[in-house]
Amino acid sequence: MPIPQDAPALDRSLLRDDVFRRLRDAIVDGTLAPGEQLRDIELATWLGVSRTPVREALLRLGEAGLVAASPGRSTVVTGLDLRAVRDARDVVAAMHEVAVREAVARLTAADVRAMKAANRRFRDALRAGDAEAALAADDELHGVPVRVAGNRAVEIVLDQFTPVLRRAERLRFSTLTGRGSIALHDRLIAFCETGDADAAAGVAFATWHSLDPADPADPATPTPGDPA
Structure with missing residues (x-):
């Protein structure tokens, strides 16, 4: 499904952990579905933060196995492995x-x-x-x-x-x-x-x-x- 357009933005003062939890929860509850491409600029706009904490969150999500990134390609939400x-x-x-x-x-x-x-x-x-x-x-x-x-x-x-x-x-x-x-x-x-x-x-x-x-x-x- 496309990136939601109606979610409330995060306070810009929140730490990267909050961005990580927001993206993690969106994957868990199916808001961000398996196979969906994740572009940091779109996610940053959705959450109302800069791209830096989003990129850091995507790296952590990759380590957890919830997303996968290939060189030169977009990051995608993984299926249930x-x-x-x-x-x-x-x-x-x-x-x-x-x-x-x-x-x-x-x-x-x-x-x-x-x-x-x-x-x-x-x-x-x-x-x-x-x-x-x-x-x-x-x-x-x-x-x-x-x-x-x-x-x-x-x-x-x-x-x-x-x-x-x-x-x-x-x-x-x-x-x-x-x-x-x-x-x-x-x-x-x-x-x-x-x-x-x-x-x-x-x-x-x-x-x-x-x-x-x-x-x-x-x-x-x-x-x-x-x-x-």
């Missing part, structure tokens, strides 16, 4: 496992309440068929232990590879299969609340590793070591 998604899924699952294991001992009652509230919003969004709201609630829930862990290396890796999973997550959360994540979230929160770092880390890994880009309708995989 199953191998790339699986590779990213494995890395993201491992990083969340590390973050949860480091965070559990430092989680406060308020942190746990925030995770529970996010899971309720996640459940309600899935029941309403609102994949966008489900993604936001899922991000909020998993973001709590990442924030509490405070591991900058983990945050950098997640920032690079999580965007690769977004389109697969959207497909999953658009189906009834996505509801399997509700129970996994409940288990994660329960182990966090009781202070069982190893069990919580295992659930965190299983939650992310259950994402199968080849078939979003596959049921969530069981949690290793979790009682039936």
Whole structure:
């Protein structure tokens, strides 16, 4: 589809990260479709910024596998590369496992309440068929232990590879299969609340590793070591 003409411009004072997130989200939600050519001057006009942060964002999106550029040709939005998604899924699952294991001992009652509230919003969004709201609630829930862990290396890796999973997550959360994540979230929160770092880390890994880009309708995989 053509570059949208009616989107609000970004404040020129915003950093390059905001341009990156805006373009990333446009790719994830289908505003910028697979195969679409991306010209930095058109994107800069759309976002109301100079071409420099757009070019930097396109480079980052290329590293994440969301766009591809060939010498002398325009940058294009890539399709869903199953191998790339699986590779990213494995890395993201491992990083969340590390973050949860480091965070559990430092989680406060308020942190746990925030995770529970996010899971309720996640459940309600899935029941309403609102994949966008489900993604936001899922991000909020998993973001709590990442924030509490405070591991900058983990945050950098997640920032690079999580965007690769977004389109697969959207497909999953658009189906009834996505509801399997509700129970996994409940288990994660329960182990966090009781202070069982190893069990919580295992659930965190299983939650992310259950994402199968080849078939979003596959049921969530069981949690290793979790009682039936």
